[in-house]
Amino acid sequence: MAADWLGSLVSINCGVTLGVYQGEVSAVDQASQTISLKQPFHNGIKCPVPEVTFSAMDIKELKILEIPGSGQGGHPDFSSVGHNGRSAKGPVVPSSAPMAVPRKGSSSSRGPSQATPKKNGLKNGQMKTKDDECFGDGMEESLDTDFDFEGNLALFDKAAVFSQIEISERRNGARSRGTPNERTPSRYRHDENILEAEPIIYRQITVPQHGGKEYCTDSGLVVPSVPFEMHKRLISVAERYGLSLERRLEMAGVCASQMALTLLGGPNRLTPKNVHQRPTVALLCGPHVQGAQGISCGRHLANHEVHIILFLPNFVKMLESITNELTLFGKTDGKQVSSVKDLPDSPVDLVINCLDCHENAFLRDQQWYRAAVDWANQNRAPVLSIDPPVSSRELAVEAKWSLCLGLPLPLAEGAGRLYLCDIGIPRQVFQEVGINYHSPFGCKFVIPLHST
Structure with missing residues (x-):
């Protein structure tokens, strides 16, 4: 039924030209094969208009992000929606603005690559933050705890790793780079050649008759x-x-x-x-x-x-x-x-x-x-x-x-x-x-x- 869609959070993909829209379903018209979203977001940016309507012909893909009352994404019955955007039993989405229409077999459940959206961007009547306005509603809040770089670095046993590298190189006949605790026998300038070479011969010009200097x-x-x-x-x-x-x-x-x-x-x-x-x-x-x-x-x-x-x-x-x-x-x-x-x-x-x-x-x-x-x-x-x-x-x-x-x-x-x-x-x-x-x-x- 068309009423089952109302209040659901959906994502509509209208292709490369029109982009992706997200929002709450406010109306579904089976006769005209259209679906409307209120408080929509376009490619992650809040739209300047309060409501957008899409035609089924413009919709490439429709995903259900959240169904009201379920607390998680679901998949209502889309069997009535044909591939061409026409509805046999119930309505379908699309509009004058480009969007994606749900098709048979399209997945509405959240996959591992999809972010879990919040039910709504308002908490206790407070105003949305700038981040919410920029990135949209259906995004999970980031973790509050900072990453412990020092603690994570302490887990890295450098001596053990260098020891494994040295053993592996010796087995393969490669020259060892040495461990951090080893002292370098000599240091080289940036313009010196560290490769072994033949000794330089400084007297490379000899003459049969010397001029005296x-x-x-x-x-x-x-x-x-x-x-x-x-x-x-x-x-x-x-x-x-x-x-x-x-x-x-x-x-x-x-x-x-x-x-x-x-x-x-x-x-x-x-x-x-x-x-x-x-x-x-x-x-x-x-x-x-x-x-x-x-x-x-x-x-x-x-x-x-x-x-x-x-x-x-x-x-x-x-x-x-x-x-x-x-x-x-x-x-x-x-x-x-x-x-x-x-x-x-x-x-x-x-x-x-x-x-x-x-x-x-x-x-x-x-x-x-x-x-x-x-x-x-x-x-x-x-x-x-x-x-x-x-x-x-x-x-x-x-x-x-x-x-x-x-x-x-x-x-x-x-x-x-x-x-x-x-x-x-x-x-x-x-x-x-x-x-x-x-x-x-x-x-x-x-x-x-x-x-x-």
């Missing part, structure tokens, strides 16, 4: 110096295999410019927000290969928004390599001057010295050279020398840093801190000139060297 990298690898004649032969063999002068100039220019950018402040100085403080670099070059390396470096620095002033005196005859580098440099925003008088009067950020060459010491006697040296020594800016020569005489321009190519030369103390750059010489080229070589560069192209 030895250096080491930050990781302790020994890098010996070589005499200029052996260095010259190494470059000649590399050129014969295809490492042309143009390639070496480009590599030297890139490495020197990267080092200069770091000396100028790197990302702290060269940012789009700091364009009003572009660093200024004075580049002093002579008419030789070392001067061409400096011009290549100046081009790369100018491409990175560094203000470059290139000093190169006028000569009747220029090397082809210098002419080519000047053509490329002319396409940048760099400035070229041929007189020391056109160099800045105020200190610049960095001076790059490429005045000297390895084989022509007579350039030091020329007027332009002495004038450029005097300007550099008076400017009070730090000096970076690129590929400085080995000289028994005191260096005319005292440098704070010097950059060597491939392998270091035995430079004088006035060369400052020594750096080494990789210009791309293959390992077999070193071997052909009698050098047992393993690259000391690691992941970098420019590394610092320390005197031993």
Whole structure:
């Protein structure tokens, strides 16, 4: 009978689109095949209207949560309700709002996954709490007692568990992790390798002719110096295999410019927000290969928004390599001057010295050279020398840093801190000139060297 439904708490599933409704049955109309709920909840949220009516055609599933007077969920006779929502004897649910209609075989008893609802959300006439309004009536009250974390943790016997793990690993041939009471024989830093490895060989480069000085990298690898004649032969063999002068100039220019950018402040100085403080670099070059390396470096620095002033005196005859580098440099925003008088009067950020060459010491006697040296020594800016020569005489321009190519030369103390750059010489080229070589560069192209 339709009256048997009244007062029951039901849950009506109307599918994905309309959702799930819960509430107390207030009316059942057999003729129109509708069911009405009062004080309804929609998907756990209380509806703004006091009553909602559903049509049997919209109902996918109907569950009885509680029958009045029984104290527990039951299942009234749904045999009169057809699958299409029509009723043969009694009424069926559905509405203009989407809901679920009970079908034959649908379970109305509470299963283990269903929560037991309260009979009603009011106690002694008191107002519903906010939780009741949010989550609906048919929910059991949560437990009042707090979970005892300390007591539960005390039930865990860590020593016994670790003992079982150790026994199991030994049976399976696995390495034991040890128990908490065992002391660790040694501790490792986050960057140390805990796996056993072969001992490091720090002397991985040996040369047939020693230059008289030895250096080491930050990781302790020994890098010996070589005499200029052996260095010259190494470059000649590399050129014969295809490492042309143009390639070496480009590599030297890139490495020197990267080092200069770091000396100028790197990302702290060269940012789009700091364009009003572009660093200024004075580049002093002579008419030789070392001067061409400096011009290549100046081009790369100018491409990175560094203000470059290139000093190169006028000569009747220029090397082809210098002419080519000047053509490329002319396409940048760099400035070229041929007189020391056109160099800045105020200190610049960095001076790059490429005045000297390895084989022509007579350039030091020329007027332009002495004038450029005097300007550099008076400017009070730090000096970076690129590929400085080995000289028994005191260096005319005292440098704070010097950059060597491939392998270091035995430079004088006035060369400052020594750096080494990789210009791309293959390992077999070193071997052909009698050098047992393993690259000391690691992941970098420019590394610092320390005197031993």
